[in-house]
Structure formats: C-alpha cells, structure tokens
Amino acid sequence: MKRNPRFNHLTAALLALSFMAPFCGAVVNTMPPVVDISSTSKTIVIIDPAHGGGDYGSTGGGIREKDITLKAARLLKQKLESASADIQVFLTRGSDTAVTPEDRAGFANSRNGAVYISLHCDYVPSASSEGYMVFYYSGDRLSGVSPQGIEWQKVQLLHLADSTALAALVDQYMKSPLIAAPGSAVQDANDTLPLASRGVRQSALLCLEGVNMPAVAVEMGNLNNTADAGYLKDDGMLGRICYHLEEAIVNFIKGQSARRQ
Amino acid sequence: MDKKVRPEKTTAVRRQFLYALAAVILFAILYNAATYYGWFSYSVKPRLLNVSDYKLYDSGKKKIKAVVFFGAADTDGLKPAPCVIFESNQPVNEIKQLLEKMFSTPAAAGYVNVIPDSTQLREAYQDKNGILYLDLSDEFSKNCKSGITSENLAVYSIVDSICYNFPWVKGVKILIDGAEKQDVAGNVSLEGVFRPDMNLSAVKL
Numbered sequence: 001m002k003r004n005p006r007f008n009h010l011t012a013a014l015l016a017l018s019f020m021a022p023f024c025g026a027v028v029n030t031m032p033p034v035v036d037i038s039s040t041s042k043t044i045v046i047i048d049p050a051h052g053g054g055d056y057g058s059t060g061g062g063i064r065e066k067d068i069t070l071k072a073a074r075l076l077k078q079k080l081e082s083a084s085a086d087i088q089v090f091l092t093r094g095s096d097t098a099v100t101p102e103d104r105a106g107f108a109n110s111r112n113g114a115v116y117i118s119l120h121c122d123y124v125p126s127a128s129s130e131g132y133m134v135f136y137y138s139g140d141r142l143s144g145v146s147p148q149g150i151e152w153q154k155v156q157l158l159h160l161a162d163s164t165a166l167a168a169l170v171d172q173y174m175k176s177p178l179i180a181a182p183g184s185a186v187q188d189a190n191d192t193l194p195l196a197s198r199g200v201r202q203s204a205l206l207c208l209e210g211v212n213m214p215a216v217a218v219e220m221g222n223l224n225n226t227a228d229a230g231y232l233k234d235d236g237m238l239g240r241i242c243y244h245l246e247e248a249i250v251n252f253i254k255g256q257s258a259r260r261q
Numbered sequence: 262m263d264k265k266v267r268p269e270k271t272t273a274v275r276r277q278f279l280y281a282l283a284a285v286i287l288f289a290i291l292y293n294a295a296t297y298y299g300w301f302s303y304s305v306k307p308r309l310l311n312v313s314d315y316k317l318y319d320s321g322k323k324k325i326k327a328v329v330f331f332g333a334a335d336t337d338g339l340k341p342a343p344c345v346i347f348e349s350n351q352p353v354n355e356i357k358q359l360l361e362k363m364f365s366t367p368a369a370a371g372y373v374n375v376i377p378d379s380t381q382l383r384e385a386y387q388d389k390n391g392i393l394y395l396d397l398s399d400e401f402s403k404n405c406k407s408g409i410t411s412e413n414l415a416v417y418s419i420v421d422s423i424c425y426n427f428p429w430v431k432g433v434k435i436l437i438d439g440a441e442k443q444d445v446a447g448n449v450s451l452e453g454v455f456r457p458d459m460n461l462s463a464v465k466l
C-alpha cells in the first residue's frame with residue numbers, strides 16, 4: 001500500500017498538537033498583553049480590582065469582594081482621570097474574570113505604572129473589628145533576597161521605601177476630613193469617612209510581590225462586620241471612599257514628581 | 262480496474278487505523294487536560310495525626326508551660342493563652358504536641374478561632390538552619406476564609422506560637438498536603454519562609 005504523505009503530515013501534526021495542548025494553554029495564560037507605552041507622557045496608575053471569576057474573595061453581608069472591588073476600581077479610575085489630565089488609569093481586569101497574580105503584575109509592569117493600588121474587602125474573624133486597613137509588601141521574610149540579588153517574582157522588595165510612604169499617605173487621606181467633592185453624597189462641607197482606620201501593616205501579599213512600582217493593597221472594610229458591609233454595599237459611600245483614595249494617589253504622584261525635580 | 266478505486270480490504274484497514282488513531286488522540290487530549298487541571302492526583306496521603314497522638318510525642322511526665330496565640334475576640338489581632346505540653350527527647354515532638362493542642366482546642370471566651378476548621382498536622386520536621394517545615398492538611402487552605410486578615414491570622418497564630426516557645430526555630434515553611442502551595446486562600450503567599458510577627462499580639466518575643 002502506498003502511503004499518502006499529506007495524510008502522514010496531518011497525523012503527525014494532530015498528535016503533536018494533542019500532546020502540546022496543555023502547554024500551549026499555560027503560555028497563553030501567562031503572557032502579559034503587549035502595549036505601546038512610548039505613546040503616552042501621562043503618569044500611569046494601575047488599579048487592581050482583586051479576585052474575580054470563580055475567585056469570589058471574601059463574602060459577608062450579602063456581598064462578594066470581587067464585585068465591590070470591580071465597582072470601586074471603575075469609580076476610582078473615573079475620579080483619578082477627571083482629577084488630572086496627566087493621569088491615565090488602567091485596570092488589571094475590566095470584567096468579572098479570573099486573572100492570575102503573575103498576569104496582573106505583568107500587565108502593570110509592561111505599562112510602566114507609577115503607582116499600583118490593589119483594592120480588597122477584608123474578612124476579620126472578630127466580627128466587632130471594623131474599618132479599613134492599608135498593606136504594603138512584607139520583605140521581612142527569609143526568602144526572596146539572596147547574595148545573588150532579588151528573585152524577579154519578588155521585585156516589589158526594590159520599592160519598599162516608596163510603598164511604605166504610599167501606605168502611610170493612603171491611611172492619612174482615608175482618615176482625614178477632606179473638602180467634600182462637588183456633587184458628592186456628603187451634606188457637610190467636610191467629607192469624613194465613617195470607617196475606622198485599622199492602620200498600616202506589612203504582609204506577604206501575592207498581589208504585590210511581582211509589582212515593579214510603589215504598591216499597596218487597601219482592605220476597604222471588614223465584610224464580617226455589619227456596619228462595614230453596609231458601607232461597602234452603598235454606592236454613595238463607595239464613591240466617597242474612592243474620592244479619599246484618589247486624593248491620596250494624586251498627592252503621592254505630586255510628591256514623587258516634586259522629589260524628582 | 263480503475264487505478265483510483267481502492268480495494269475494499271485496504272479501505273476497511275485504513276478506516277480501522279483512523280478509528281484507532283482518533284481514539285489515541287482523544288485519550289492524549291483527555292489525559293493532558295486531566296493532568297493539567299488536576300482532575301486526578303497520584304499523591305498518597307500519609308496518615309493524619311489524631312488529637313490523642315500527642316501522647317506519643319512526649320517522653321515523660323515533666324510538664325512544660327507554653328503560650329499559644331489564638332485570635333482575639335475584640336481586635337483584629339492575636340491574643341496569648343497559656344497551655345501545657347510534656348517534655349520530649351525530640352524538640353520537634355514538643356512542637357507537634359503544641360500544634361495538636363492548638364488545632365483541637367475550641368476558642369474560649371475572649372478568643373475566636375483563626376485556624377481553619379478541621380486543619381490537621383500531617384508532619385513537622387526541622388532542617389539544620391533552624392527552619393521548621395510544617396506539613397498541614399489541605400483544610401488549612403480550603404476552609405480558610407479569604408481575606409488578608411483572616412489568612413494572616415491563620416498563618417501567624419501558628420508561626421508566632423512556635424517561635425515564641427521554641428526560639429531555636431528561625432522560620433516556618435508551611436506545606437499543604439506535602440507540597441508547596443502558592444497562597445492560603447487567594448491573598449497571603451505561602452511561597453516563602455515566615456518569621457514571627459509579634460505586632461499582631463503586641464507581645465514581646
């Protein structure tokens with residue numbers, strides 16, 4: 001029987017494809033999207049709405065963390081871009097999809113971000129514990145730093161000083177009364193958030209470790225606390241939280257550029 | 262006979278070959294997908310330790326006073342609580358006793374549970390650099406509420422309790438079901454070695 005060469009090639013290709021299928025999937029999943037960063041002179045802010053897709057994050061008070069973080073990220077983007085024409089904002093996810101921490105960091109790093117803010121809602125086992133908390137990456141671990149240098153996936157260790165300053169600034173702006181934003185839900189001239197400050201803390205956070213720029217994670221409230229869950233459910237209050245975050249980020253960027261001049 | 266018409270026998274053999282080939286390709290795709298998405302696993306779980314097992318880890322009746330860190334009911338941190346274990350010839354066996362007690366003791370008044378439900382200690386061993394490897398059952402990760410604070414409290418309740426009582430432990434590496442895992446429940450990384458964070462309880466080391 002004479003062999004058909006076209007048939008043989010097809011068979012070989014199909015066999016190769018079937019064995020390589022999982023590896024192809026892995027490559028597609030971890031490749032950060034390509035972007036032309038040379039086309040903008042704006043300051044890039046990356047907002048990371050934590051969790052998404054099958055990863056709900058924390059849950060409580062009838063809400064899911066992944067929904068609140070996406071809503072807050074969109075609000076914060078809007079506020080930052082209207083606060084300054086020199087700021088351009090990118091979200092690490094724009095819909096309810098699962099994105100790996102590596103892809104989020106890759107996305108931010110490929111866009112040369114100046115600031116990275118990861119938005120979360122906390123779950124504190126003590127239901128009476130209330131308020132927001134600001135985290136920056138913990139370099140206080142035995143791994144990550146060796147005599148040869150810093151592991152690439154823990155590049156955030158290079159930015160600890162700036163991230164510490166950013167965390168302190170975010171905490172300060174979240175707890176301080178600000179002049180109410182025009183059209184905000186606040187009746188008073190001052191906008192003071194009802195959320196308590198649980199302060200600033202270091203943690204070995206997956207969402208920050210591969211980020212090559214000053215970065216913080218903000219837990220906007222405790223979903224195990226009825227009052228906090230109520231605040232985060234309220235769109236008006238979420239808008240006010242984002243206004244305080246926006247002011248902190250804008251002032252951090254101003255401080256950074258003043259230091260550079 | 263027309264040259265282009267194949268004999269029936271050859272066509273039947275070719276058809277059978279094609280069916281066999283299709284079956285092999287389908288099997289390869291399914292096998293790869295199953296391995297990639299972890300639909301089955303080859304790992305054999307070692308026997309889990311039971312609460313009564315810590316009796317196996319002492320070597321006498323001499324009691325040692327220890328302190329463990331549970332979740333505080335009124336703050337977002339940890340709170341110390343007294344505990345008694347028995348002396349052992351093997352220091353790591355004292356740690357096993359301590360953890361078994363922590364995992365099996367329900368929260369008393371003023372405390373909350375921060376160790377995820379049904380977590381069990383599979384094994385604990387040390388290396389020559391003072392790093393303690395803790396192999397925990399997958400309930401530690403599966404039953405942990407997602408949230409930076411809940412995940413941190415689960416980790417540091419264990420790490421702080423060990424480092425406070427056993428100063429020779431320089432760091433703790435947490436394994437889940439005998440393997441490295443990326444995170445506790447979506448937020449806190451398990452990739453590194455943890456050192457104690459006594460800020461969570463305001464107790465000095």
Ligand SMILES: [Zn+2]
Nearest residue numbers: 050057120121
């Ligand atoms: Zn989260």
